[in-house]
Amino acid sequence: MSGTPSTILIRGGRVLDPGRGLDTVGDVLIRNGRVVAAGPAQTGRADLVIQAAGLVVCPGFVDLHTHLREPGLEHKETIATGTLAAARGGFTTVCAMPNTEPAADTRSVVEFVLRRAAEAGHVRVLPVGAVTKGRAGRELAELGELAEAGAVAFSDDGSPVADAGLMRRALEYASAFGLPVSDHCETPELARGGVMHEGWVATRLGLRGQPAAAEESMVARDLQLAELTGARVHIAHVSTAGAVELIRRAKERGVPVTAEVTPHHLTLTHEAVAWGPDGADGPLRYDTNARVNPPLRSRADVEACVQGLRDGTIDAVATDHAPHALVDKQVEFDLAAPGISNLETALAQVLTLVHAGLLDLPALVERLTAGPVRAWGLDRWVEGLGTLREGAPADVTVFDPDEEWTVDPTAFASKGRNTPLAGVRLRGRVVATVAGGRLVYAAERVGT
Ligand code: DOR
Numbered sequence: 001m002s003g004t005p006s007t008i009l010i011r012g013g014r015v016l017d018p019g020r021g022l023d024t025v026g027d028v029l030i031r032n033g034r035v036v037a038a039g040p041a042q043t044g045r046a047d048l049v050i051q052a053a054g055l056v057v058c059p060g061f062v063d064l065h066t067h068l069r070e071p072g073l074e075h076k077e078t079i080a081t082g083t084l085a086a087a088r089g090g091f092t093t094v095c096a097m098p099n100t101e102p103a104a105d106t107r108s109v110v111e112f113v114l115r116r117a118a119e120a121g122h123v124r125v126l127p128v129g130a131v132t133k134g135r136a137g138r139e140l141a142e143l144g145e146l147a148e149a150g151a152v153a154f155s156d157d158g159s160p161v162a163d164a165g166l167m168r169r170a171l172e173y174a175s176a177f178g179l180p181v182s183d184h185c186e187t188p189e190l191a192r193g194g195v196m197h198e199g200w201v202a203t204r205l206g207l208r209g210q211p212a213a214a215e216e217s218m219v220a221r222d223l224q225l226a227e228l229t230g231a232r233v234h235i236a237h238v239s240t241a242g243a244v245e246l247i248r249r250a251k252e253r254g255v256p257v258t259a260e261v262t263p264h265h266l267t268l269t270h271e272a273v274a275w276g277p278d279g280a281d282g283p284l285r286y287d288t289n290a291r292v293n294p295p296l297r298s299r300a301d302v303e304a305c306v307q308g309l310r311d312g313t314i315d316a317v318a319t320d321h322a323p324h325a326l327v328d329k330q331v332e333f334d335l336a337a338p339g340i341s342n343l344e345t346a347l348a349q350v351l352t353l354v355h356a357g358l359l360d361l362p363a364l365v366e367r368l369t370a371g372p373v374r375a376w377g378l379d380r381w382v383e384g385l386g387t388l389r390e391g392a393p394a395d396v397t398v399f400d401p402d403e404e405w406t407v408d409p410t411a412f413a414s415k416g417r418n419t420p421l422a423g424v425r426l427r428g429r430v431v432a433t434v435a436g437g438r439l440v441y442a443a444e445r446v447g448t
Pocket of ligand 1: 155
C-alpha cells in the first residue's frame with residue numbers, strides 16, 4: 001500500500017461503468033475518497049497518476065460471498081489477509097459470510113467484524129448475519145438485532161436452511177427489514193455423504209457423489225417460498241443446469257429471486273478432481289483442492305451457468321472465497337474441507353469466458369459490480385456503490401485483460417493456498433485497486 005494521495009488520476013484507460021452504460025476511452029479522477037469524473041479527459045494536478053492506456057478501468061468489484069474466517073478461524077484467514085487478497089483481486093467490497101466461530105448470529109459478532117474491518121481491513125466489509133442460532137438450522141437468530149448491527153443479508157452458508165417452515169419464517173422476518181436471505185441449496189437427505197458431483201468421474205474414482213437434484217430440489221422449494229411470502233431469496237453458488245432453468249422460469253413469473261455463480265462453477269468440471277483443471281491425461285489425482293461445495297459439475301452444467309450469467313438469469317459472479325489451512329486439504333479426499341481460495345484468481349478465471357467469446361467484457365464487469373449491488377440493494381448502505389458516477393465512493397479497479405501469468409499460491413496474500421489452479425497459466429490481471437480513495441494494491445508496473 002502506498003499512502004493516501006488525496007487526488008488520483010487514472011489516465012487513458014477503457015472506462016467501463018456498466019451500471020450507467022458507459023464504455024469509453026478516458027480518465028477517472030478521484031478526490032478525497034470520491035469519484036469526481038469518469039470518462040472525459042481531465043486536466044490539472046493530481047497527487048498520483050496511474051497510466052491506464054490499454055487497461056480497463058471500472059468500478060471496484062463487489063463480492064456477495066467471501067469467507068474471511070475471523071473471528072475464530074484465524075489460522076485459515078483473517079480480516080486483514082482476506083481483504084488484502086480482495087484488494088489484489090480487484091474486489092473493493094466483500095460480504096463476509098457468517099460461518100465463523102462463533103457464528104455471526106448475534107449483534108456482538110457482527111459488530112466485531114465491522115470493528116476489525118475498520119481497524120485492519122484493506123477494503124470495505126459488509127457483514128452477513130446467520131439465519132439460525134449457531135447455524136444449526138433449528139431456531140431463528142435475532143434477525144432484527146443483526147440487521148440493526150449492520151448485517152446486509154442473512155445466510156447459513158456452508159449449510160442450507162433445511163427446515164422449510166423455518167426458511168419461510170426467515171424470509172418473512174428478513175423482508176420486514178428489507179434484507180435478502182442467501183441460501184446454500186443442498187437437500188441433506190440427497191447430499192449426505194457426497195464429496196463430489198454424482199456422475200461418471202465419481203464412479204471412476206470410487207467416491208460418493210451429490211446429485212444435481214440435491215441442489216435443484218432446494219432451489220425449487222426456495223422459489224416456492226419466495227412466491228408464497230413475496231420475500232427476496234438469493235440462491236448462492238448456483239451450479240447445475242436444472243437450478244439455472246428453475247431460476248430463469250421463476251424470474252419470468254416475477255418471483256423475487258436473485259442468484260450468483262462462482263468462477264469455478266463457470267470454468268471447471270468434475271473432471272478437475274481426477275485429472276486437474278486442464279483434464280490432462282495421467283494418474284488419478286484425487287485433488288482435494290478441487291473439492292468444493294457445491295461440487296464441480298458436468299460440462300453441460302458449466303455451459304448452463306455461463307448461459308445463465310449471460311442472459312441475466314444469474315445476477316452476479318461471487319467468489320465463495322473459502323480459504324483453508326494446508327492440514328485441512330492434505331488428507332484423504334473424503335476428509336478434506338471443501339472450498340477454494342478464490343479472490344486472487346477470480347478475475348482471470350472469468351475472463352477466460354470473454355477470451356473464448358462466450359460473454360462480452362461489459363457484461364462480465366456488470367456481473368462483478370452493478371449486478372451484485374442491485375441483487376442485494378447494497379446502495380442502500382453505500383450510495384453509488386458499484387458505479388463510477390460523480391460522488392460515488394472512489395472504489396476503482398484497473399486491470400489488464402490480456403496479461404498472462406502463472407498461478408503461484410505461495411504468492412497469495414490470502415492464507416488459503418487451496419486452489420486447483422496452481423501452476424495454471426491465466427490471462428488477465430489486476431494492475432491497481434483503489435478503495436475509498438486509497439491505493440490498496442498496485443502491481444509493480446504502476447511504478448508508484
Ligand atoms: O466449499 C465450500 N466452502 N462451500 C461452502 O458453502 C462453505 C465453504 C467454507 O466455508 O469453507
